[in-house]
Amino acid sequence: MIQTNNLSHTFSDQVRITFPDFSVGQKESLLILGESGAGKTTLLHILGGMLKPTDGAVHLMNENIYSFSSRKLDSFRGDHIGMVFQQAHFIPSISAIENIRLAQRIGSKKVDNQAINNLFDRLNIGHRKEALPSEMSQGERQRLAIARAFINTPSLVLADELTSALDDTNCASVIALLKEQSEQMGTSLIMVTHDQRLKEYFSNSIILKNWNA
Amino acid sequence: MSWIRLAWKNIIHEPLTLLLHLMLFALSIGLMYFLLMLNDQLVKKFDNNLAGVDLVIGAKGSGLQMILCSMYHVDAPTGNISMADAKPFLNPNHPLIKTTLPLSLGDNYKGYRIVGTEHGVLDFYKAKLSEGRLWTHSLEAVIGAEVADALGLKIGDRFFSSHGLEEADDLSHDHAALTIVGIVAPSGSVLDQLIVTDTRTVWDVHDHQAIPVVEEDDSEDDHAHDSHEGHDHEGHDHAHHDHEGHDHHDHAHHDHDHDHAHHDHGQGHSNAKPMLTRAELIAAEDQEITSMLIRYKNKTDFRTLSLARNINANTNLLAAAPPMVLNMLYDKMGLGTRALQFLALLIAIVSGISIFISLFNSLRTRKYELALLRVTGAKPASLFGLISLEGIILALLGFVVGIALAYLVFYLFAGQLSDKYHYQFNPLVLHPSIWWILLGSVGIGFLAALFPAIKAYSMDIHHTLSH
Numbered sequence: 265m266i267q268t269n270n271l272s273h274t275f276s277d278q279v280r281i282t283f284p285d286f287s288v289g290q291k292e293s294l295l296i297l298g299e300s301g302a303g304k305t306t307l308l309h310i311l312g313g314m315l316k317p318t319d320g321a322v323h324l325m326n327e328n329i330y331s332f333s334s335r336k337l338d339s340f341r342g343d344h345i346g347m348v349f350q351q352a353h354f355i356p357s358i359s360a361i362e363n364i365r366l367a368q369r370i371g372s373k374k375v376d377n378q379a380i381n382n383l384f385d386r387l388n389i390g391h392r393k394e395a396l397p398s399e400m401s402q403g404e405r406q407r408l409a410i411a412r413a414f415i416n417t418p419s420l421v422l423a424d425e426l427t428s429a430l431d432d433t434n435c436a437s438v439i440a441l442l443k444e445q446s447e448q449m450g451t452s453l454i455m456v457t458h459d460q461r462l463k464e465y466f467s468n469s470i471i472l473k474n475w476n477a
Numbered sequence: 478m479s480w481i482r483l484a485w486k487n488i489i490h491e492p493l494t495l496l497l498h499l500m501l502f503a504l505s506i507g508l509m510y511f512l513l514m515l516n517d518q519l520v521k522k523f524d525n526n527l528a529g530v531d532l533v534i535g536a537k538g539s540g541l542q543m544i545l546c547s548m549y550h551v552d553a554p555t556g557n558i559s560m561a562d563a564k565p566f567l568n569p570n571h572p573l574i575k576t577t578l579p580l581s582l583g584d585n586y587k588g589y590r591i592v593g594t595e596h597g598v599l600d601f602y603k604a605k606l607s608e609g610r611l612w613t614h615s616l617e618a619v620i621g622a623e624v625a626d627a628l629g630l631k632i633g634d635r636f637f638s639s640h641g642l643e644e645a646d647d648l649s650h651d652h653a654a655l656t657i658v659g660i661v662a663p664s665g666s667v668l669d670q671l672i673v674t675d676t677r678t679v680w681d682v683h684d685h686q687a688i689p690v691v692e693e694d695d696s697e698d699d700h701a702h703d704s705h706e707g708h709d710h711e712g713h714d715h716a717h718h719d720h721e722g723h724d725h726h727d728h729a730h731h732d733h734d735h736d737h738a739h740h741d742h743g744q745g746h747s748n749a750k751p752m753l754t755r756a757e758l759i760a761a762e763d764q765e766i767t768s769m770l771i772r773y774k775n776k777t778d779f780r781t782l783s784l785a786r787n788i789n790a791n792t793n794l795l796a797a798a799p800p801m802v803l804n805m806l807y808d809k810m811g812l813g814t815r816a817l818q819f820l821a822l823l824i825a826i827v828s829g830i831s832i833f834i835s836l837f838n839s840l841r842t843r844k845y846e847l848a849l850l851r852v853t854g855a856k857p858a859s860l861f862g863l864i865s866l867e868g869i870i871l872a873l874l875g876f877v878v879g880i881a882l883a884y885l886v887f888y889l890f891a892g893q894l895s896d897k898y899h900y901q902f903n904p905l906v907l908h909p910s911i912w913w914i915l916l917g918s919v920g921i922g923f924l925a926a927l928f929p930a931i932k933a934y935s936m937d938i939h940h941t942l943s944h
Contacts (some may be wrong), residue, residue: 305943314852315939335856342854349942353845357490358483366483367853410854 271320293453298472305457342371346413350425354397361393400447484866505824507882515734535768547768558789575774581679584638593679602666609659614749615677619659675752681916808867832925848941861934870928876918
């Protein structure tokens with residue numbers, strides 16, 4: 265489903281990071297481990313179509329996403345890539361369900377309230393649909409972020425340091441939710457983290473070397 | 478969830494900030510629109526009532542006051558002028574004057590001014606009767622459309638005038654009732670709010686001396702004249718009466734300490750006499766009128782240029798040309814209006830800056846949510862549109878509240894003016910500038926949002942989410 269070739273990125277200060285090639289198929293998951301400064305977030309942003317690599321290519325659904333125009337890349341990202349971040353940010357002025365509807369609308373899909381309700385129920389936040397993000401707990405917001413990542417049935421979901429601030433129980437719960445959603449929707453899941461606990465949940469993993477070392 | 482709805486939700490999410498922007502913006506828009514409406518209606522009212530008058534002649538004093546009183550009926554007269562002085566200008570054969578309209582003020586009915594004049598007053602204001610007829614006798618009155626409406630008066634109704642230019646029940650001339658014989662159709666001029674009658678009516682209700690009747694109706698007038706004799710006029714020199722409100726004119730010999738409500742006028746005055754002819758008016762040299770409205774035969778005749786100057790220099794009279802005096806008034810008014818409009822513009826700019834600062838500051842706290850909108854597929858142009866919409870909606874809200882405020886204040890102001898002067902302003906008129914103000918408001922809102930919107934447009938998602 266997603267495949268990388270000879271990815272590398274050079275920052276403005278001429279520091280160059282080279283990333284290993286990998287591919288993740290449908291319903292498969294990959295854990296990318298690395299210390300701080302190893303370029304995890306940079307790789308994630310490259311995979312998500314937010315940062316064009318200096319060299320190499322990212323193929324998603326057999327398309328080199330960086331061959332697209334920026335306008336098409338935006339649409340493609342909205343339709344095929346979901347992202348979850350450690351800090352879940354939402355539009356604070358609208359309710360939880362409106363945030364998800366907005367994501368669906370931006371993703372050029374028709375708002376499907378049935379699908380949204382089902383997803384909310386599966387993530388156990390159905391009772392918090394009308395709450396403002398600020399009125400939700402940290403755990404609820406994280407599940408809401410997962411809902412937003414999956415609402416457009418993406419081909420790829422990228423998760424960034426999702427469990428770093430969670431205890432073991434919540435960590436296991438969040439990973440289970442992510443994997444379950446990925447399998448149900450046939451999505452590829454890539455998680456970048458420095459959290460070594462996650463190794464036990466992922467059969468495939470790669471470790472990024474710290475380029476500062 | 479449309480972008481407009483999202484922008485709206487973002488705006489109302491911060492109610493205090495919204496209130497601040499609204500107050501500032503609405504204040505500037507409201508002030509600007511109110512001044513435009515007021516200025517426009519005032520100038521239109523004044524222009525409507527110019528009635529082609531080239532010159533106003535009255536008692537010495539302020540030219541502006543005399544014009545405001547004689548043409549717009551919003552101020553007190555500068556005093557009275559004797560018929561002996563006025564006589565030359567009432568001469569139909571005057572080489573320069575085409576028409577002269579004598580005016581005698583001093584009484585009112587429920588605050589509506591009663592003007593003693595001639596039939597020509599309707600022609601002056603291009604007005605027509607909607608009902609009834611013009612007066613043929615004294616104590617017969619024709620009322621303006623607004624007077625009829627406001628007071629519910631109709632043909633045949635009788636009323637007692639009150640002394641002075643403002644309503645005062647204790648100054649009622651309850652010895653002489655006026656009968657309404659005609660109603661003037663609305664003309665949009667000052668005539669709408671006047672009660673017009675024969676000059677003799679004004680003289681009769683004040684003056685207990687005989688008014689000479691030059692021709693016709695000898696027997697009737699003799700009778701009327703006789704019936705006045707022997708009246709008790711204690712302390713009241715009617716031949717030189719000073720109408721209430723002539724406070725700008727020093728008539729030392731005009732005793733005004735009398736109480737009209739207690740005059741023993743008897744019933745003699747209630748007997749109507751035939752209306753004055755111009756010849757009778759001219760002949761009544763011991764009488765007074767308030768002023769004269771004059772139209773020249775030929776406005777371009779160079780002699781008209783020196784007429785006013787000669788009158789002012791060589792007679793007891795004051796002459797003033799309305800267009801000239803009004804232009805001076807407009808200039809003075811315009812200066813004040815322009816100063817206030819400049820102030821309103823300044824407030825609008827400050828309001829725009831406050832919107833800019835608010836949107837710009839909010840970008841800092843909203844950068845992650847905006848970046849996440851990009852992550853979920855929103856295009857840079859969508860974020861530009863969202864921030865611009867927030868600025869424009871804020872400005873539009875301010876515009877709506879401001880215009881509503883302007884109409885509310887104008888409505889209250891118009892009500893006050895109407896109560897005090899019976900001068901009608903229409904608070905429901907849409908001033909054409911409203912569309913320019915709307916455009917300006919949208920422009921200010923957009924400009925205020927432009928820089929923040931460009932920042933949102935050019936946001937680097939990677940950079941934002943990495944920090």
